[in-house]
Amino acid sequence: MNVAVEVAVRVVLVFAAFLLFPLVVGYMEHKAMAHMQGRLGPMYAGGFHGWAQLVADGVKFAQKEDIVPADADRTVFKLAPWIALLPYLLVLVVVPVGPGGLVGSDVDAGLFYALAVMSVGVVGAVMAGYASANKFALLGGIRVAAQLMAYELPLVLSAVSAAMAAGTLSLGGIVGAWRPWWLAWQLLALVVFLVAGVAELRRPPFDMPVADSEIIFGPYTEYTGLRFALFLLAEYAGIVVVSALATVLFLGGWKGPVLDAQLGWLWTCVKVLFVAFVVIWLRVSFPRLREDQLQRFAWMGLVPLALAQLLLTAIVKVAIS
Amino acid sequence: MSDGQRETTPGAGLVKGLATTLKTMVTPSHTAEYPHRLPELPPRSRGVIGLFEENCTVCMLCARECPDWCIYIDSHKEPVPPARPGGRERSRNVLDRFAIDYALCMYCGICIEACPFDALFWSPEFEYAEYDIRDMTHERDRLREWMWTVPPPPANDPGAPAPKEVDAAAKTAAKAEPPRSNDAARPQPPWEAGDDGG
Numbered sequence: 013m014n015v016a017v018e019v020a021v022r023v024v025l026v027f028a029a030f031l032l033f034p035l036v037v038g039y040m041e042h043k044a045m046a047h048m049q050g051r052l053g054p055m056y057a058g059g060f061h062g063w064a065q066l067v068a069d070g071v072k073f074a075q076k077e078d079i080v081p082a083d084a085d086r087t088v089f090k091l092a093p094w095i096a097l098l099p100y101l102l103v104l105v106v107v108p109v110g111p112g113g114l115v116g117s118d119v120d121a122g123l124f125y126a127l128a129v130m131s132v133g134v135v136g137a138v139m140a141g142y143a144s145a146n147k148f149a150l151l152g153g154i155r156v157a158a159q160l161m162a163y164e165l166p167l168v169l170s171a172v173s174a175a176m177a178a179g180t181l182s183l184g185g186i187v188g189a190w191r192p193w194w195l196a197w198q199l200l201a202l203v204v205f206l207v208a209g210v211a212e213l214r215r216p217p218f219d220m221p222v223a224d225s226e227i228i229f230g231p232y233t234e235y236t237g238l239r240f241a242l243f244l245l246a247e248y249a250g251i252v253v254v255s256a257l258a259t260v261l262f263l264g265g266w267k268g269p270v271l272d273a274q275l276g277w278l279w280t281c282v283k284v285l286f287v288a289f290v291v292i293w294l295r296v297s298f299p300r301l302r303e304d305q306l307q308r309f310a311w312m313g314l315v316p317l318a319l320a321q322l323l324l325t326a327i328v329k330v331a332i333s
Numbered sequence: 334m335s336d337g338q339r340e341t342t343p344g345a346g347l348v349k350g351l352a353t354t355l356k357t358m359v360t361p362s363h364t365a366e367y368p369h370r371l372p373e374l375p376p377r378s379r380g381v382i383g384l385f386e387e388n389c390t391v392c393m394l395c396a397r398e399c400p401d402w403c404i405y406i407d408s409h410k411e412p413v414p415p416a417r418p419g420g421r422e423r424s425r426n427v428l429d430r431f432a433i434d435y436a437l438c439m440y441c442g443i444c445i446e447a448c449p450f451d452a453l454f455w456s457p458e459f460e461y462a463e464y465d466i467r468d469m470t471h472e473r474d475r476l477r478e479w480m481w482t483v484p485p486p487p488a489n490d491p492g493a494p495a496p497k498e499v500d501a502a503a504k505t506a507a508k509a510e511p512p513r514s515n516d517a518a519r520p521q522p523p524w525e526a527g528d529d530g531g
Contacts, residue, residue: 048357048358049357050357050360050363051362293351293354294351297350297351297353298347
């Protein structure tokens with residue numbers, strides 16, 4: 013009975029974080045992007061600086077007509093948004109928030125699990141592109157697949173670097189082994205992980221699959237209402253997950269300047285939000301990469317960098333021990 | 334990116350982009366929250382045209398100069414009793430209707446330039462949208478009301494020559510100075526004074 017209650021509490025907490033954090037990040041994107049462009053962003057919804065803007069957006073999406081194109085593969089079309097969204101919830105379960113088992117579920121091979129499940133989210137977009145019976149959606153879906161191929165490798169390689177440095181695949185174990193000087197040691201891996209993570213989320217400047225000026229909205233072209241909102245939510249949940257993984261792997265998770273044991277969860281949240289801010293910052297600052305530039309950047313830029321970091325990690329690791 | 338800029342360090346452009354957005358973020362934004370905070374418009378803003386109907390002589394110049402014919406003027410003549418017994422009866426124009434159709438008006442301001450009697454003025458007021466296009470025609474009482482919103486003209490720039498009107502008035506005053514002593518002996522109604530001149 014006790015175990016059941018504990019599991020229920022953990023599930024509810026993870027689910028609450030899963031619902032709350034994407035909204036916080038979405039609101040941050042609204043405001044940060046607006047101010048970076050010399051605007052104010054939402055100011056009226058909810059009264060204080062438009063804090064309820066995303067709630068209002070959700071209400072609006074819920075009121076929209078639910079359309080499935082006549083020629084669409086109905087089952088796949090309806091399933092795709094859930095496939096896109098749910099993996100991020102499942103990843104969030106294993107992300108350690110604080111020391112002493114403050115985690116949804118402490119999986120031994122947590123890193124392996126997180127990376128494997130995270131890339132399932134991309135399949136949702138591929139399914140959406142395939143099932144929409146729309147050439148733009150199909151093109152976008154294929155671009156998503158190509159992007160997943162290209163950026164999954166540097167993502168995994170840089171994550172492997174962190175696992176190698178810590179000598180464990182457990183996310184909690186990696187944070188436990190982390191030392192501040194790793195920031196310099198694993199800097200390259202952090203950059204590669206973040207860039208590849210942003211690319212895997214199809215966030216600008218890697219948003220070629222949803223490039224509105226050429227293929228409308230890529231795989232999501234035919235989606236309306238709640239299903240479309242789920243895709244948007246998946247994007248922000250993805251930011252949260254990538255930021256959380258970057259925090260855990262490279263930024264020391266719950267380790268802060270003071271009171272790690274008591275305030276660990278706060279340090280984690282601060283770091284996650286900071287990384288999410290960087291992701292938004294990149295979006296505002298850089299123009300979209302062309303499809304060929306995108307592939308070239310992954311294969312000729314990130315993969316060699318990730319391999320070099322792996323080599324460096326191995327050398328330092330051997331030198332230490 | 335181009336070959337001409339090779340000498341800069343790689344990635345310098347990316348950092349510059351990030352710095353630009355960050356700098357913009359920490360500087361106050363330029364957004365004016367309009368319905369809650371009204372804009373401060375310069376006095377010469379072309380918002381709406383006010384009619385100072387006391388000055389209007391129904392000369393119709395504005396209506397004739399208007400490029401899209403959005404000014405409607407109706408008038409009639411009224412006899413003015415002779416000034417002196419036995420004199421001829423005069424007539425003057427009386428304005429019956431003066432309307433500007435702002436659905437047609439293109440805010441060129443030619444009517445204001447054309448008015449020789451200073452009866453038309455720009456006002457910066459701009460909030461007169463209507464649900465019915467027919468309500469965009471402002472009749473003379475509404476045009477008269479706009480006059481209260483006309484701001485005083487802005488002061489001249491320092492060192493600028495005095496306006497032509499001031500020069501002309503000063504010259505006229507200087508010319509009219511000597512005969513004034515003669516005129517004082519024979520008081521005259523103002524409308525007769527014009528007849529003497531020509």
